[in-house]
Amino acid sequence: MTTGNKRRVVTPGGAQVLPEEMMTEVFLRLPIKSILCFRAVCRSWDALLSSEEFCGLHMAKAEALPKMFFTSPTAGFDATAMYSSSSSGPDDGLMFTLDGVHGDIVDMTPAPCRGLTLLHDAVAPAYYVLNASTRAVTRLPPCQGSFSATAGLGFDARTRKYKVVRLFYGNFSDKQRIKCEIYTLGGDHGDCWKPAVEGVPFRFCRAAAAAISHAKWDKLFPVFANGFLHWLLLPLFLAERPRAAILSFSVTDETFTWVRSPPFVVSAVHLVELADRLCMVRDLRNVSFDCSMLEIWKLNDYNSGGWSLEHRIDLLHHVARDLIEPQIIKVIGSVGNCESTKKIVIATSRRKVVLYDPVFQTLETVIAIRDNHSSYQMDQSALRISLYQESLVPVHQTNEEISLSAPLAKATREILLRLPANCTVQFKLVCKQWLRLIENNGFVRSYYLHKNMDRKPKIMLVGKGAGGYGFSFTPLKMLRRVPDHDIWLDTKVVCSKPCLGMNLLSTELKDYLYNPCTGFCHVYHTRGPSAHIPWNIPSYSCIPEDHAFAVGCKNVGLGFNLSMQEHVIVEIFYHLKDFKSRQYALTCTVSACEMGSVQSSFQPPLPVTDMPPAYLAGVLYWMSDPRLGQNYERVIVSFDISTSMFDVIPCPSCIAMWNSRSSSNAFVVELEGRLCAVLANPDAEELNIWKREHDQWDRAYIVYLKGWQGYSLRTNVVVPWAVDPKDGKILLNTGRKLGFYDPARRSIENLYDVEELLHVRSTEQSSHVGVLERNHIAKNKPYVKNFCTQISSFQLHKFSDEPSSSLSRNNFACSRGERSLERSPVYTEIMPLIPILYEESLASYPLRRKARCLQ
CATH class of the missing domain: 1.20.1280 (Monooxygenase)
Structure with a gap:
C-alpha cells in the first residue's frame, strides 16, 4: 500500500x-x-x-457499541461454546465451539490485547489464544508449573509480536521457586516457552508469589496497559510493603518494577485498562454497608506513582437492584469512538453487562445472558464475559498444529479412526507425529464418537488375565470354541456398564478400572473396611446379598466428573445391615481416577440396595432399600459427581409402594440414554420398566418371562442391560444367561449360557479322553465349578455381536418347548466367564498424575 x-x-x-x-x-x-x-x-x-x-x-475503526462474547459449556461439559453479545442465551448467536476446552472451568481475559484474547483451561491444563472476530484459535505448547500459575497476554511494540507471560512456582528442588517464562506467538524461538531475560530478581520474588496467590484465588488476569502487564498483589503483602500495590512487567524489556499504591487502603479492588491507561476500580460496597459506589482511579505517572479519581458511579441511584445484589461487579473496559465520549463497560456475576456514560452519568443494561446448561462452578468471580475488537490480527499456529493439519496427517487420522483400538494404540510407536496425533484429546474424542455412533450393544466375555494379574477379554463373536478352563475365573466378579469407554470390574477386595479394548488397567483397593465408623457400631454385622450383581458388602459405581473430565469411583460400603431392627451403618468413598484424590466425607440420605447404580449425565442413581432405616417407601438416591451432592428423586407410584410380604424387587438402570426404574414381579414373571423424561415417569416396556428357562424371576435377578436401536430388542442379563428379548414376539434369543458352556466343555473333553475322563470330570464337577485354575493371556479382537452357534441356543422351540429342571442358582459359585458391555475407546489415564489447581 x-x-x-x-x-x-x-x-x-x-x-x-x-x-x-x-x-x-x-x-x-x-x-x-x-x-x-x-x-x-x-x-x-x-x-x-x-x-x-x-x-x-x-x-483502529472503533465501534460505538460494545462487541462482546461470552462462553457457555456444552451439554457434556467437554467443550466450550462462544456466543456473540447479540444473543440472549445459548439458543442463538453461536460463533464457534472450542472442542476439548472444558467450558465450566474456563477463565479468559475480560478485554482483548490489540484484538487477541487469552483463555485458560484449568482442567487440561492449557492456554489458548484466540481472535473472536476471525474465529482463529491456537493452543499454546504445554508448560511446567501448572499447579499455581498466572499468565497474561501482552504486545511488544519493538518486535510487533504478541507475548504470553507466566509467573509460576517451579519444583521444590529449585534454588529459586518463583519463575517467569514467555511464549512469543510466531516468534523465532519455535514452539517453546523461554525464561525471561532477567528471570525474577530476588527482590521481586515475594511480590510475584503474592501476585500468583491473588490471581489464583480471585480469578484475576494481569492487565496490559502502556506496554506493561500489571498484577495486583495479595492484600497481606501490603502489610510488609504498603507503598507497593502492583507488580509490573515490561513486555518489551522483560523486566519487573513496582507501581505505588493509590491514596487509600487497597482492598476490594481490581485493575482495568481504560483508554490505554491503567486504572484501579474500588468497590465501596465492601467498605461500607450503606455505600453503593464504584470509584475509578487512574494512574497518571509510573515514576511518581500519582493517582487521580476519574469517576464515581452511584449504583443505587441509577439501576437499583441490578448492580446492588450481585456478589461480583467488575469494570472490564471501555468502548466508543473517541476518548472523551467512551462509555465504561461493567459486568456482573449475574451475567449482565451495563454501560456507564460519564457525560450524562447514566447506566444502561445492554446484555442479560442466561445459561441453558447448569454450571458446576461455585465461584462466581469468573465472569466468562469478554470484550473483543473487530480485528484481522493473525493467530500463529504452533508447529504441531501445522503438522496435524497437513493433508497427509488428515488422511492418517481418517485411517486410524477406522482401526481397532488395540491396533491404534500400537501405532503410537511408529513416530512422534503419530504419537501426538493418537494422544490428542480431539482425536480420542472423535474415535469414541466414530466407533460408537451406532449405539449397538457390544459384548465381551471376561476371564482371568495373564500372569495372575487382572482379566482377559474375549469377544463373543470370536468364541468359536469353549476356551480352556485356564482362563476361567476363580473369584466372583461384577462388571459395570461402560462409562465413556471405561468399565469397572469389582471383586470383594479390589476394583479394576479397565479399557477392555486396549487393556489399560488401574487397580483400586476396597476402602470400606478401613473407613472410620462410630464406636457403637458392631463391626461387620453385614451378610452379603446372594445374587450375580452383588459383591461383598459394597455397592460400587463408575461415573464421570463432567467439570473435571475424569472418571470417578463411588463406593458405598455397609458395616451394619440388620433387617430385623432396620439398623444400618454405611460409609461412602469417592475416588478420582486421574487426580488420585479420595474423599470419604459423604453420607447418603437413605440406605441403598445392593444392585449396582445407573450412571447418566454426570449423576449416579441407586434405588433405596425400604427394609432399612425409617423410610418404608422406595425412592431413588442420586449423587451429582461434580458437586458431590446427594439428592432424592421420587419413584413411580407402583414402585414406591413396598410391602414386607411382597417378593417384588426394584432397581434402576440406564436404557437408551434415559433413567429407568425396574420392578421385578416374581408372581407374574414380569419386568415393568418405567423411564423418566422431563421429570415425569412413563411406562416404557413390559418384559414377559413366564416359561423361559433360566430367566425366572423366582430364582434369578434379571437386569435389562441395553436396547438394540436397530430392532428394539432388550438385552437381558441374569449373570448365568444373556439374551435378547423381542417385545413384539415376546421371545428370547440366547447369546450366552453358563450351563451350556459347562456341558460343551465336558463333551469336548470326553471326546478326547474317553469314558475314564468323563467319569473323572463328573466326579470333579464341583471343582470345575469353582474354577481354581492357571491363567492365560489377553485376547483382544474386533468383533460383531452375532452369537456363536456353539454357545447359544437360537432355536425358540428348543429354548422354550422342552421343559427342564429349573434349579435355584447358587450365585456364590463363581461363573467361569462373565459377559460385559463395552464401548470402543482409546480412553486411559497417565501413570504420572498431573497436578492441577481449580480453585
Whole structure:
C-alpha cells in the first residue's frame, strides 16, 4: 500500500479499476467476514488485506457499541461454546465451539490485547489464544508449573509480536521457586516457552508469589496497559510493603518494577485498562454497608506513582437492584469512538453487562445472558464475559498444529479412526507425529464418537488375565470354541456398564478400572473396611446379598466428573445391615481416577440396595432399600459427581409402594440414554420398566418371562442391560444367561449360557479322553465349578455381536418347548466367564498424575 503515487489495481483482463487507496478505503468499511472472503480473490488482494498496516487501520475503526462474547459449556461439559453479545442465551448467536476446552472451568481475559484474547483451561491444563472476530484459535505448547500459575497476554511494540507471560512456582528442588517464562506467538524461538531475560530478581520474588496467590484465588488476569502487564498483589503483602500495590512487567524489556499504591487502603479492588491507561476500580460496597459506589482511579505517572479519581458511579441511584445484589461487579473496559465520549463497560456475576456514560452519568443494561446448561462452578468471580475488537490480527499456529493439519496427517487420522483400538494404540510407536496425533484429546474424542455412533450393544466375555494379574477379554463373536478352563475365573466378579469407554470390574477386595479394548488397567483397593465408623457400631454385622450383581458388602459405581473430565469411583460400603431392627451403618468413598484424590466425607440420605447404580449425565442413581432405616417407601438416591451432592428423586407410584410380604424387587438402570426404574414381579414373571423424561415417569416396556428357562424371576435377578436401536430388542442379563428379548414376539434369543458352556466343555473333553475322563470330570464337577485354575493371556479382537452357534441356543422351540429342571442358582459359585458391555475407546489415564489447581 503506497501513499506517494496512486497506483491502480489491474485486473487479469487488463482493465483498470479504482486506485489502491480508494480500494483500501472501501475495504476498511467492510466487516471481517467479507474481508476474509475477499482474500481468496487474488494474490494482490490477499497481500493487501493481510498486511500489518491494513490490519492496524481496520482495528483502529472503533465501534460505538460494545462487541462482546461470552462462553457457555456444552451439554457434556467437554467443550466450550462462544456466543456473540447479540444473543440472549445459548439458543442463538453461536460463533464457534472450542472442542476439548472444558467450558465450566474456563477463565479468559475480560478485554482483548490489540484484538487477541487469552483463555485458560484449568482442567487440561492449557492456554489458548484466540481472535473472536476471525474465529482463529491456537493452543499454546504445554508448560511446567501448572499447579499455581498466572499468565497474561501482552504486545511488544519493538518486535510487533504478541507475548504470553507466566509467573509460576517451579519444583521444590529449585534454588529459586518463583519463575517467569514467555511464549512469543510466531516468534523465532519455535514452539517453546523461554525464561525471561532477567528471570525474577530476588527482590521481586515475594511480590510475584503474592501476585500468583491473588490471581489464583480471585480469578484475576494481569492487565496490559502502556506496554506493561500489571498484577495486583495479595492484600497481606501490603502489610510488609504498603507503598507497593502492583507488580509490573515490561513486555518489551522483560523486566519487573513496582507501581505505588493509590491514596487509600487497597482492598476490594481490581485493575482495568481504560483508554490505554491503567486504572484501579474500588468497590465501596465492601467498605461500607450503606455505600453503593464504584470509584475509578487512574494512574497518571509510573515514576511518581500519582493517582487521580476519574469517576464515581452511584449504583443505587441509577439501576437499583441490578448492580446492588450481585456478589461480583467488575469494570472490564471501555468502548466508543473517541476518548472523551467512551462509555465504561461493567459486568456482573449475574451475567449482565451495563454501560456507564460519564457525560450524562447514566447506566444502561445492554446484555442479560442466561445459561441453558447448569454450571458446576461455585465461584462466581469468573465472569466468562469478554470484550473483543473487530480485528484481522493473525493467530500463529504452533508447529504441531501445522503438522496435524497437513493433508497427509488428515488422511492418517481418517485411517486410524477406522482401526481397532488395540491396533491404534500400537501405532503410537511408529513416530512422534503419530504419537501426538493418537494422544490428542480431539482425536480420542472423535474415535469414541466414530466407533460408537451406532449405539449397538457390544459384548465381551471376561476371564482371568495373564500372569495372575487382572482379566482377559474375549469377544463373543470370536468364541468359536469353549476356551480352556485356564482362563476361567476363580473369584466372583461384577462388571459395570461402560462409562465413556471405561468399565469397572469389582471383586470383594479390589476394583479394576479397565479399557477392555486396549487393556489399560488401574487397580483400586476396597476402602470400606478401613473407613472410620462410630464406636457403637458392631463391626461387620453385614451378610452379603446372594445374587450375580452383588459383591461383598459394597455397592460400587463408575461415573464421570463432567467439570473435571475424569472418571470417578463411588463406593458405598455397609458395616451394619440388620433387617430385623432396620439398623444400618454405611460409609461412602469417592475416588478420582486421574487426580488420585479420595474423599470419604459423604453420607447418603437413605440406605441403598445392593444392585449396582445407573450412571447418566454426570449423576449416579441407586434405588433405596425400604427394609432399612425409617423410610418404608422406595425412592431413588442420586449423587451429582461434580458437586458431590446427594439428592432424592421420587419413584413411580407402583414402585414406591413396598410391602414386607411382597417378593417384588426394584432397581434402576440406564436404557437408551434415559433413567429407568425396574420392578421385578416374581408372581407374574414380569419386568415393568418405567423411564423418566422431563421429570415425569412413563411406562416404557413390559418384559414377559413366564416359561423361559433360566430367566425366572423366582430364582434369578434379571437386569435389562441395553436396547438394540436397530430392532428394539432388550438385552437381558441374569449373570448365568444373556439374551435378547423381542417385545413384539415376546421371545428370547440366547447369546450366552453358563450351563451350556459347562456341558460343551465336558463333551469336548470326553471326546478326547474317553469314558475314564468323563467319569473323572463328573466326579470333579464341583471343582470345575469353582474354577481354581492357571491363567492365560489377553485376547483382544474386533468383533460383531452375532452369537456363536456353539454357545447359544437360537432355536425358540428348543429354548422354550422342552421343559427342564429349573434349579435355584447358587450365585456364590463363581461363573467361569462373565459377559460385559463395552464401548470402543482409546480412553486411559497417565501413570504420572498431573497436578492441577481449580480453585
